[in-house]
Amino acid sequence: MTSDGRTRPRRRIVRNPPAAVGPARGIDRCCSSQNLTWIGTRRDRNPYPARCWSHGATDRSLGRAHKIAASVGPYCPESGRWVPLAQHSCHPAALRQAVGGGFRPPEPVCEDLSVTTTAQLDPYDAVILVSFGGPEKPEDVVPFLRNVTRGRGIPDERLEVVGEHYYRFGGRSPINDQCRELIAALRTEFDARGIATPIYWGNRNWDPYLADTLHRIGADGHRRVLAITTSAYPSYSSCRQYRENLFDATRGTALQVDRIRQYADHPGFVAASVDAVSTGLDRLATDGVDTERTRLVYVTHSIPAAMSEASQRATRGYVSWHRTVMAEVTRQVSARLGTDYQADLVYCSRSGAPGQPWLEPDVNDHLKSLAGQGIGSALLVPIGFISDHMEVIYDLDTEAAETAEELGLDFVRADTAGVHPAFIRGLVDLALERAGAARGQRPDQSVIAGGEIGAYECPADCCLNLRDPDRPALCQR
Ligand SMILES: CC1=C(CCC(=O)O)c2cc3nc(cc4[nH]c(cc5[nH]c(cc1n2)c(C)c5CCC(=O)O)c(CCC(=O)O)c4C)C(CCC(=O)O)=C3C
Ligand SMILES: [Fe+2]
Structure with a gap:
């Protein structure tokens, strides 16, 4: 049975290199809906599937695929898993056993490997x-x-x-x-x-x-x-x-x-933000601002306080994640530029009923309070978003920029990660x-200092839907 409850037909396993010459490029059944492309000049030289063009499975005995898919075995429809090649019933080692050692694995054939391989992202196609x-x-x-x-x-x-x-x-x-x-x-x-x-x-x-x-x-x-x-x-x-x-x-x-x-909290996103802050400070400096005293104002989307609390059940939560990112970006920028920057986390784009508590302070209120404290310049860093969408170009570049102008505050909005x-x-x-x-491996999981490695599959009570707690969701255990 597959995970979606359907039964897959058993795949025919070639236990012995067929004596008869098959088509140069043939098709075999892999599982209910997917075909295997046989690649090789002669099927008898290459008696097992080279690549399932649906699953992207590649046969390691083939030239280029070998290079790309060194650690990946083909998809085994019987077990429903990707199996290391050496354990797979089609693998030369297994075949050799099956035929009492008399089997010689075929020569690698790569001239026909015109299909591109998806091996590194296996099992995803x-x-x-x-x-x-x-x-x-x-x-x-x-x-x-x-x-x-x-x-x-x-x-x-x-x-x-x-x-x-x-x-x-x-x-x-x-x-x-x-x-x-x-x-x-x-x-x-x-x-x-x-x-x-x-x-x-x-x-x-x-x-x-x-x-x-x-x-x-x-x-x-x-x-x-x-x-x-x-x-x-x-x-x-x-x-x-x-x-x-x-x-x-x-x-x-x-x-x-x-x-x-x-x-x-992946180093890639953080590196982009560090660059964005450095560039933003440069822009302010070009405008003649003394950026040593510029306040870094990190901004994200406000959410209801109850939603924020619910995000803390199974992860450190929405706010804590932002604080970790903010701290690391600030640390790296401060180290790069030799100045200890002060930073705040504020929120934009609040909606919902006025009486309902949402995360605060609002970016505009915060700019007012900075001006009240005699701070002359602010760099707005939208770490909550990955691109300059409407929240950024309206709520920050339009509204918050107007607020800053009214306050006489020197103001630049840092880039989002974008591309x-x-x-x-x-x-x-x-x-x-x-x-x-x-694939069952234990890959390296990069994360910034103090960060939390997010789950691939969230626990059932993670980030609960407070309006409809039973609504089903994917990527959940
Ligand atoms: C955390 C968060 C992100 C960041 C994560 C992510 O990127 O997903 C985000 C992104 C975005 N939000 C966007 C647009 C909107 N969000 C709304 C409403 C809401 N957002 C909320 C939260 C978030 N939103 C919440 C708690 C609401 C209240 C209603 C509800 O409980 O759902 C509304 C309804 C009107 C209003 O109330 O403002 C609109 C139009 C766009 C598109 C922009 C474009 O078109 O360029 C983007 C990228
Ligand atoms: Fe939104």
Whole structure:
């Protein structure tokens, strides 16, 4: 039985090199829906599957695949696992035993290996970038906001206010273009590392919708999918809500979706933030500001206090993660520039009823209090977000910048990680790490000093959905 409850037909195992010459490139059954491509000039020279083009399994006896897939065995449909080659019934060692030592493994054949291999990301045969989504034209704005707030009781007045933020920018959020750029950068990094796994894209709240993309992934013959989300921290909004939407979107498919761990405290994301802070301070200095006394004001999305507390059940929590990232970025920047910078953590984009407690202080209130303390300059560092989407360009670059101007405060907003090379390399490292873990290996798990290694599969009570605690979610144990 597979994890989705279906029974797979037993695969025919070639125990002996067939005497008859098969097709140069043949097809064999691997499991219910997937085929194996045989690669080799003659089937008798190469009597086991070279690569399952659905699973990306490669046969180690083949030239290039050997280099790329040194530690990876083929997918074994009987056990439903990826098995080390030496233990696999198709492996020369096993075959040799089976035929009493009379078997000689075939010569490596690589001239036909025109198919690219996905070996390093095995067992995943597709990657999906999972993002929030945003409108691309004015007519999209209201339907998008309805999608975002479905079932959450956000009053229409709030939607109108938020809608205005979008109309101010022509009804187009930058987030989708940023996802396109991110995918292109990941593709380049994959290619540089010889990873041929396709990268798809699906959003929770706007086209391309998660469900559509996941159905396409299935239709393209893939089964095991690795999700990379554009959200880096634990909490219901930034973690479980994505997993709930993934659960809904995979219904009716045979896909198994895993995700990389929450990555804000990965050295790649932090390195990008360190660069962003240094560059931001440079910009202030170019404007003639004495940056030794500039306050580093780290900003993230406010969430309800209850949601923040719920995020502490199974992880150190939303706030603690931000504090760890902030401390490490500040430490590295201070060391690099030889100044001990002071830092604060503040919040933006609060919504919800006025009486409901959300994380504070609000960025605008905080700028006022800094000005009141006689601080002359602030660098706003949006560590809560990975790209300059609407929260950043409206809540920070528009609103907070206006506040700073009114206060006469010198003010620069630092870049988000975007497609910073260290960030991109970090995401690919995290994907490889997750794949290694899925193969039963114990991959290196990089994390900054004091950081917490996020779970690949969250405990059931992690980042609880307080409105609907029983709502099912993926990537959960
Ligand atoms: C933690 C967090 C992140 C960071 C993690 C992540 O990246 O996911 C984030 C990102 C984003 N939030 C976004 C947009 C919106 N968020 C809303 C509402 C809310 N966000 C919340 C939290 C977060 N949000 C919460 C607790 C609410 C209240 C309602 C609820 O409990 O769900 C609303 C409804 C109107 C309003 O209330 O403001 C909108 C339109 C966009 C797209 C921007 C674009 O279009 O460029 C992005 C990237
Ligand atoms: Fe939001």
